[in-house]
Amino acid sequence: MNTGLLRPLLRGHTASRCVSRIKHSFSTTPAMEGKPVEKNIREKLAKAFQPVVLEVINESGMHNVPKGSETHFKVVVVSSQFDSQPLIKRHRMVNEVLQNELQNGVHALSIMAKTPSQWEDSEKIIGKSPPCQGGAGL
Template sequence: MSTQSTIEEKLQALEPTFLTVENESHRHNVPANAETHFKVTLVSSRFEGLMPVKRHQQIYALLADELAGPVHALALHPYTPQEWQARGESRPNSPDCRGGDGS
């Protein structure tokens, strides 16, 4: 199973109404086909009443093995359903990485 698939599977514990796990490794200076840099956008009612740091902690706890091993960077964008709707249900863009694609 790929690292991305493992992350997607483990995050199901948060009962997401929307989930994307994007492998952004190609945007960084890593070997081809690496699975080291990910962006997670997750919408869950389980985030109701929680400050962003508590939301992140829930995700970190679920992905502890991946963060201790193959995953070098994890960009997290956790929202409640109301916050997600207020955003127009759009995922945030990631900033460009210096040297990521050789440019």
């Protein structure tokens, strides 16, 4: 994989760490142990979309949930399967793949779904999520 083309700029993360995250994003690593929901999300999205970029970011720590929770995620999926699909359809496609997780503990899912050409034409910045509005009831 040519990671030179896939360097997202995550606020608060160094470029080298971002490249490392991309290189390892399609396989589970020892760091995935103890993170079953994140692992399932990563594996399902990789299998369903064969993405050129896949980021799964656990944002649960930004919310009023117990430490170590896996309830709030942001996913970045860049796939040619999104070509000619409107944004709402792309989001529905991702939601369908993650239906089980969304019905069983994942409270919030932020989705960035782009085509490879959109990704290449973008600034490759994965923005910070808005602050928690509460009401999770967890």
